[in-house]
Amino acid sequence: MDYIDVPSYFLCPISMQLMGDPVTVSTGITYDRENIERWLYAFKNNTCPVTKQVVFDADLTPNHTLRRLIQAWCTLNASHGIERIPTPKPPVDKAHIVKLLNDAKKSPHTQLKCLGRLRSIAYGSERNKKCLEAAGAVEFLASIIKEDEEVGLDTGIEFNKVKDEALSILNHIQTSETDLRKLLGDEGDFVEALIHVMNGENYQSRTHAIMLLKAILEVGDPVHLITIKPDFFFGVVHILQDQKILNQASKAALKLLVELCPWGRNRIKAVQAGAVSVLIELLLDTSEMRACELVLIVLNQLCSCAEGRAELLKHGAGLAVVSKKILRVSHTGTDRAVRILSSISRFSATDRVLEEMLQAGVVSKLCLVLQVDCSLKAKDRAKEILKLHSRVWKNSSCIPPHLLSSYPTC
Missing domain, CATH: 1.25.10.10 (Leucine-rich Repeat Variant)
Structure with a gap:
């Protein structure tokens, strides 16, 4: 590609790269959507990178005029090897996710298809993860993970496949501390479900289960930590023994033992496991x-x-x-x-x-x-x-x- 000067206002102030989807924040500064979403959601900043002012509203307004100018500039410079940026798809909103969740609840047979769509949304961007959480996706996914196996047999659906998919998505969402506390306070049902998965055979699901348990128990109070059942420790030992388990999951298991062993009779439970x-x-x-x-x-x-x-x-x-x-x-x-x-x-x-x-x-x-x-x-x-x-x-x-x-x- 030939060297060519790019107008400075076509470049994202964060990455200094050509913007593919320009959006404007509440301070009036325009950024590339992917860059500003990573700044706000992944890095958990609440200020405008340029002005350092607090961004009160995380909604990002698409700058269609600037995008069209960038696309026109790309077309004019095609002979220099510049490729035209595609028109971005509209971002997923909360209403769309709520409808998707409602459709999945109506019929168990559509759950796997809906979960596939939720996975695509979750892996789309950091903003999408927050949107999923706000729409109630965490509670929906947790309900699938807690579901009794007999329900899957009665409906004829691929029960284990559905549960594994729900676990994968929930682990990727990186749930907020507020929702993690809700899952922990769910009369222990969700933790019990994760322990059951951790003692199973699917090593990917067991990896997801231990990562979720680590996140949940890190926000737990002493009552929850003292009352962890022996099955949990057998599951952790099972994970540490399995060479197929990812190094990240093994370290999560070790960190959980570090957190739990000082409480109550947990040392004895771990030794017995x-x-x-x-x-x-x-x-x-x-x-x-x-x-x-x-x-x-x-x-x-x-x-x-x-x-x-x-x-x-x-x-x-x-x-x-x-x-x-x-x-x-x-x-x-x-x-x-x-x-x-x-x-x-x-x-x-x-x-x-x-x-x-x-x-x-x-x-x-x-x-x-x-x-x-x-x-x-x-x-x-x-x-x-x-x-x-x-x-x-x-x-x-x-x-x-x-x-x-x-x-x-x-």
Whole structure:
């Protein structure tokens, strides 16, 4: 394409690119629709990028005159390789979505077709997501997800396909905190439905379910967090075990455990669901920093109870892999790993465990912590552990001489 000067008023002030769908905000400045919608909805700004004035009304007025001028300019410069911008379709409005939802409610047989249209709208723009939420799409999609399977069998519709589609759309909408609270306060029915999906076989739907659960429980109060049922933890463990699950979903599952394990008997529920063994296997298989940090944070929480410590010691690689991550992940990872070893040494230090800590190199790694640059808290905890069992460890031949020299005196 030949170089050609573009009139400055044809360019969007945000991207400085030719506007394909010029719209004017309440401050009188014209932007390209896609750019200003991303600014207002995705980046959650409420000001005009040029004037910095508050945009009180998010409705964007199409600037048809400017669009026609741009199209005419494109036509005149076609010989220079300029393609004419197409006339944009009218944006979806709330009334259109309400009609679509009402049509879907009338007949279960039309639901899949309507969901396909809702998906297209949701993926269209950030503005469309807000419009869907305002029209009641969140409640409609949640009702499908909660629907009993027998309803689908009675009507002859592809029940699982409909539910999977509804889950996908709801996850993409990125529901507001207000609507998330409504879903959480729905007598637990919606959370129960998501837990059921999370324990199912469709890995994509399970991914969507864990992402939604994370968003919902993040706005929950302590009552909701304390009363989470054991099935939830079995579902989370199932997700962490599944190699088909996306890394984003695995991290969401780990973050949920971080949030939930401090509350009530949730640590016991997680341990009983097999979380400790799965977390150790994850530590063995991953070297990604944030994933390792999250695993170590959860393991530290679970090792604050006797059941969690017993499960870690039962695993053949438990002590070794925790020790291995010290000084290899981050300051956070090192701190949590030392805390885990502190819990073991203070509350579960049988003769067998103390000998295993020697043989697995745990004691040597703790001595190394005292010699290198890491947090003072980690150093203090390592020193406490070494002092606590110095009678058993200090004269052991398992500790290399260059590390033994740093062994603290009692």
